[in-house]
Amino acid sequence: MEESKLILRDRLAMERTKLAKERTSLAYIRTGISLALGGVFFIGYFPADTAFSYVGYATVFIAVLFTAYGFHHNSKSREVVYSIMSEVNKIEEGPPKEEEPPREEEPEDEEAL
DSSP: OOTTSOOHHHHHHHHHHHHHHHHHHHHHHHHHHHHHHHHHHHHHHSOTTSHHHHHHHHHHHHHHHHHHHHHHHHHHHHHHHHHHHHHHHHHHHOSOOOOOOOOOOOOOOGGGO
16 A cells, blocks of 8 residues: 555545534634624614623624634635645646657558448
8 A cells, every 4th residue: 555545544634623613614604693692682682872782882892803714714724624625636647648649540441441
């Protein structure tokens, strides 16, 4: 067995890495949405110009930051995982194979027709 070929364990490890990346990104987005809902509650439930309404505005701002970071984290980690996957695919394919020169077609024998 060649060392350049991946075994099942390596393929499964790459799939786990992709799933962990997605899970982390979704956790950031989920947290941002939860904070936004909490902030909207604080803004709507408590009277304006109270400390709680300002806490609500701050929470909504933080929620936007969390959600933006979640999307940013997702795009950056996707780039990293895909670059690793492309490198792995290059290793699996091995060196490029030389193409055979095109064959010249032999002239048909008119007498055989």
